[in-house]
Amino acid sequence: MQTMQDVERAREQAYLDTLYTRLDEVREITREQLRGVLLDVGTGTPQSIVERDVFAAAHADRLARLDAAEGRLCFGAMDHDDGRRTYIGRIGLSDSEQEPILVDWRAPVATAFYRATLADPQGLVRRRHLRTRGREVTGIADDPLGPLGAAPDGAVAPSGDSMLLETLAAPRTGRMHDIIATLQAEQDRIIRARANGILVVDGGPGTGKTAVALHRAAYLLYNDRARLDQSGVLIVGPSPVFLRYIDQVLPSLGETGVVFATPGRLFPGVDATADEPVEVATLKGDPRMAEVVAGAVRDRQRLPRQELVINYDDHVLRLGQETVARARTRARRSRRPHNSARRVFLRELLAELTTQVVRQIRGGLLDADERGQITRDLWAEEEIRAVLDGLWPLLTPQQLIGDLFSDSAALARAAGNRLTPGERALLQDLPPAVDLARPGRALSGADAPRMIRSGGVAGPRAADEDDADDLFAAANLLPTAAGAGPNGAPPDDRGRAGDRAGDRAGDRAGDRAGDRAGVDPAGHAGRIPAPRTGDPTVGADLAAARRGAGGERRWTPADVPLLDEAAELLGDPEEEAGLEAARRAERERAEEREYARGVVDMLGLDGQVDAAALADRWSGPRVRRSAAEHARADRGWAFGHLIVDEAQEVSPMLWRLLWRRCPGRTATLVGDLAQTARPGAPTSWAELLAPVVDERFTVERLSVNYRTPQEIMDVAAEVLRAQNPSLTAPVSVRAVGHRPTAVRVGEVAVEDVPGLARLLGDAPSPANEPSASLLAAVAHAARREAAAADTGRVAVIARPRDVLVLRAALMALLPDLAVVPDSVDPASAAGNALDAPVAVLSVAETKGLEFDAVVLVEPAALLTEPTRGLADLYVALTRATRSLSVVYSGELPPVLGGLDLE
Numbered sequence: 001m002q003t004m005q006d007v008e009r010a011r012e013q014a015y016l017d018t019l020y021t022r023l024d025e026v027r028e029i030t031r032e033q034l035r036g037v038l039l040d041v042g043t044g045t046p047q048s049i050v051e052r053d054v055f056a057a058a059h060a061d062r063l064a065r066l067d068a069a070e071g072r073l074c075f076g077a078m079d080h081d082d083g084r085r086t087y088i089g090r091i092g093l094s095d096s097e098q099e100p101i102l103v104d105w106r107a108p109v110a111t112a113f114y115r116a117t118l119a120d121p122q123g124l125v126r127r128r129h130l131r132t133r134g135r136e137v138t139g140i141a142d143d144p145l146g147p148l149g150a151a152p153d154g155a156v157a158p159s160g161d162s163m164l165l166e167t168l169a170a171p172r173t174g175r176m177h178d179i180i181a182t183l184q185a186e187q188d189r190i191i192r193a194r195a196n197g198i199l200v201v202d203g204g205p206g207t208g209k210t211a212v213a214l215h216r217a218a219y220l221l222y223n224d225r226a227r228l229d230q231s232g233v234l235i236v237g238p239s240p241v242f243l244r245y246i247d248q249v250l251p252s253l254g255e256t257g258v259v260f261a262t263p264g265r266l267f268p269g270v271d272a273t274a275d276e277p278v279e280v281a282t283l284k285g286d287p288r289m290a291e292v293v294a295g296a297v298r299d300r301q302r303l304p305r306q307e308l309v310i311n312y313d314d315h316v317l318r319l320g321q322e323t324v325a326r327a328r329t330r331a332r333r334s335r336r337p338h339n340s341a342r343r344v345f346l347r348e349l350l351a352e353l354t355t356q357v358v359r360q361i362r363g364g365l366l367d368a369d370e371r372g373q374i375t376r377d378l379w380a381e382e383e384i385r386a387v388l389d390g391l392w393p394l395l396t397p398q399q400l401i402g403d404l405f406s407d408s409a410a411l412a413r414a415a416g417n418r419l420t421p422g423e424r425a426l427l428q429d430l431p432p433a434v435d436l437a438r439p440g441r442a443l444s445g446a447d448a449p450r451m452i453r454s455g456g457v458a459g460p461r462a463a464d465e466d467d468a469d470d471l472f473a474a475a476n477l478l479p480t481a482a483g484a485g486p487n488g489a490p491p492d493d494r495g496r497a498g499d500r501a502g503d504r505a506g507d508r509a510g511d512r513a514g515d516r517a518g519v520d521p522a523g524h525a526g527r528i529p530a531p532r533t534g535d536p537t538v539g540a541d542l543a544a545a546r547r548g549a550g551g552e553r554r555w556t557p558a559d560v561p562l563l564d565e566a567a568e569l570l571g572d573p574e575e576e577a578g579l580e581a582a583r584r585a586e587r588e589r590a591e592e593r594e595y596a597r598g599v600v601d602m603l604g605l606d607g608q609v610d611a612a613a614l615a616d617r618w619s620g621p622r623v624r625r626s627a628a629e630h631a632r633a634d635r636g637w638a639f640g641h642l643i644v645d646e647a648q649e650v651s652p653m654l655w656r657l658l659w660r661r662c663p664g665r666t667a668t669l670v671g672d673l674a675q676t677a678r679p680g681a682p683t684s685w686a687e688l689l690a691p692v693v694d695e696r697f698t699v700e701r702l703s704v705n706y707r708t709p710q711e712i713m714d715v716a717a718e719v720l721r722a723q724n725p726s727l728t729a730p731v732s733v734r735a736v737g738h739r740p741t742a743v744r745v746g747e748v749a750v751e752d753v754p755g756l757a758r759l760l761g762d763a764p765s766p767a768n769e770p771s772a773s774l775l776a777a778v779a780h781a782a783r784r785e786a787a788a789a790d791t792g793r794v795a796v797i798a799r800p801r802d803v804l805v806l807r808a809a810l811m812a813l814l815p816d817l818a819v820v821p822d823s824v825d826p827a828s829a830a831g832n833a834l835d836a837p838v839a840v841l842s843v844a845e846t847k848g849l850e851f852d853a854v855v856l857v858e859p860a861a862l863l864t865e866p867t868r869g870l871a872d873l874y875v876a877l878t879r880a881t882r883s884l885s886v887v888y889s890g891e892l893p894p895v896l897g898g899l900d901l902e
């Protein structure tokens with residue numbers, strides 16, 4: 001007999017069929033349009049080419065969105081109190097009469113679908129959830145929101161909650177999925193919150209913060225497409241594994257205008273993956289480091305203590321400290337970044353040297369052209385260049401920061417009294433005394449040419465030549481540009497006494513170092529030492545620890561904000577070199593963009609097509625570069641919106657970088673202060689954000705845990721209370737009916753784990769490696785959990801130093817479960833963790849991820865790690881969606897007393 005459910009399902013299937021038929025039609029129409037546009041040769045005029053590209057881009061984007069809508073096209077319906085029904089889906093669709101037949105989940109009218117309750121039905125009498133597989137309706141669940149919404153025969157249909165619970169209990173696939181069908185009201189409110197400002201989404205583990213942040217990105221792109229398609233959205237997540245975990249959500253929602261990055265990838269050209277102790281990373285993130293970097297830049301703008309004497313042809317030229325100081329002051333007053341202020345410095349000193357040559361030429365006055373020639377000749381002299389470069393070198397951020405950390409004296413000068421000696425020791429590569437003990441080390445004349453010859457050759461060299469052009473022009477202005485009267489006070493040196501005092505105070509230490517520049521160890525003013533590269537053997541083995549095989553420095557994620565800070569103060573040498581060319585190109589591009597914008601307007605495609613990208617395609621090589629692609633390669637790109645996941649981990653220095661990437665400061669920051677790994681972490685969002693954004697942010701809280709079952713949360717809540725009694729864990733939305741268990745090492749014999757005895761051989765395990773009985777217990781638990789998880793995922797979570805051994809052991813013992821295709825190397829297997837039925841990971845690597853089951857190894861060891869042990873334990877415990885087993889030796893930490901012992 002047909003039930004009411006069957007009848008309803010047949011009705012819904014008929015409607016779904018209509019929707020898919022229409023989707024196919026619209027896709028075919030769009031495909032035809034795209035084909036037509038691409039085949040149309042047009043008239044070949046620029047205008048016809050632009051028009052063609054406008055249409056092609058619009059059709060291609062639309063087609064991509066229609067394709068993304070194929071799975072779960074429609075997932076719900078609203079019955080209004082006036083008898084209307086509205087279907088909600090992944091995209092909006094209209095029939096051939098242009099009547100809407102499906103509403104995009106982000107449209108304002110869809111809000112009621114997510115927010116209506118019995119108490120506040122928002123004009124609805126019923127909310128209906130449709131479960132589908134492919135193009136077939138497989139289930140219906142109703143939430144009656146008023147008497148009219150009750151099932152006609154009184155039969156109780158499953159509720160929307162059942163749909164949610166079913167979704168949450170499903171085995172995990174290793175990838176996050178969109179949640180548009182089951183978004184909860186508190187989440188929907190955050191997703192649709194206004195975009196102008198900083199929104200902090202705070203909530204415990206599993207409350208959907210990440211999911212909400214991604215859906216908010218999709219909502220903002222839909223709602224503000226014209227702006228965000230051009231500027232892009234930047235999403236920053238804690239690790240590459242995490243980014244892979246979430247990377248399908250936005251494409252499944254039809255959105256691609258997003259750039260994903262880890263903190264280690266936020267500086268173009270640098271992939272910072274090296275590791276370092278937590279206390280070093282923490283210090284590098286300290287706001288004082290901004291001043292240290294600024295100090296390092298100033299330290300590279302040097303004065304000689306004594307007069308420099310240069311033999312040039314038959315002339316003896318002299319650069320006294322006052323002359324150099326005047327040039328330096330002028331350059332600093334230009335308020336330009338170091339590399340471009342260098343032009344001012346060079347111009348001043350070359351003018352001075354030119355004047356000296358002119359004075360020494362018998363017969364006196366020369367015309368402007370002749371003086372210009374002298375300036376050019378001086379600049380062509382390698383020794384003179386070396387001196388000037390030494391006093392004010394052209395620098396890349398990598399050179400500045402690399403030199404800072406490998407030269408203890410430079411670090412001491414840059415830091416002044418901002419860092420303690422102990423802190424400086426944490427930062428530096430070399431033992432402190434090395435450089436100081438080498439008298440007469442030619443810091444200026446030596447370092448600068450080395451810098452020019454090392455990495456980034458083309459850039460700095462080209463910039464140099466560019467400088468020279470400037471100088472030739474400046475030489476014509478010599479008498480006024482030099483401007484120094486006999487008393488040495490240049491005209492613009494008056495005023496801003498404070499500035500001058502500051503300059504002097506800040507420079508004293510650097511100047512002392514500069515003394516050694518160009519001054520021989522005997523201390524008398526003498527010849528400039530020949531440029532030389534420092535002694536490569538000094539501290540080489542120590543430095544090697546920070547460098548890769550090719551001698552390149554291996555950057556850590558905490559270095560990235562320092563590089564960015566340096567780039568800000570230095571300016572980009574390559575950019576400086578190409579400045580004029582870039583300005584010219586930008587002028588031309590602006591004109592092209594203006595024209596493209598006109599065409600976009602004319603065709604009524606505003607908001608659907610990015611005029612800038614279009615202009616690029618038209619003017620440059622005919623390859624489409626999206627805003628996201630531009631943004632990824634450009635440090636100066638201003639994103640339209642910033643999303644930061646695990647925002648509680650962001651250091652003050654990283655905030656500085658992030659706000660530079662999003663100067664409009666419209667951002668969604670999601671995190672949980674209780675999960676912070678950093679020692680001394682802030683206890684409130686105000687404390688975390690105050691140094692960078694004052695009070696200008698709003699905090700929204702999520703309170704329901706959709707991931708972790710109640711039984712596991714009860715255990716985790718104890719850990720949270722031990723961390724801070726005032727914190728409360730989120731309430732779990734479901735229970736699974738079994739409690740987490742603990743198994744003591746030794747209860748599983750080595751012989752009980754097939755292959756383990758053979759794997760270990762006869763040699764005893766080294767003292768600092770996991771014991772044979774621990775390996776046996778972990779392998780046993782992992783196999784058991786994997787069997788119960790069916791197609792789902794299991795994580796073995798251990799302290800970092802045990803991870804590699806455990807990974808190698810499980811790959812050998814459970815080859816069908818723990819080995820991922822193309823990953824036989826335990827060291828690189830973390831990246832493939834998402835694809836393996838069983839993965840071995842550290843707590844840091846599991847941040848933001850989830851698994852059907854977790855095997856937590858030696859929780860007591862987590863508590864002794866140098867990070868925040870209880871916070872790490874809390875993170876580890878809250879990764880499971882179904883089951884948790886703890887493997888331990890000795891005693892269980894008292895905070896886990898609630899576990900059932902096996």
Ligand SMILES: Nc1ncnc2c1ncn2[C@@H]1O[C@H](COP(=O)(O)OP(=O)(O)OP(=O)(O)O)[C@@H](O)[C@H]1O
Pocket residue numbers: 164167168176177179182183184187203204205206207208209210211212672706707847848849850878
């Ligand atoms: N409304 C919802 N419908 C279905 N699933 C949901 C819903 N909200 C959250 N989830 C699921 O709950 C799980 C946890 O979500 P998410 O990872 O976003 O939490 P989180 O707050 O970022 O957690 P953590 O702080 O531990 O990283 C995910 O599988 C997510 O898909």
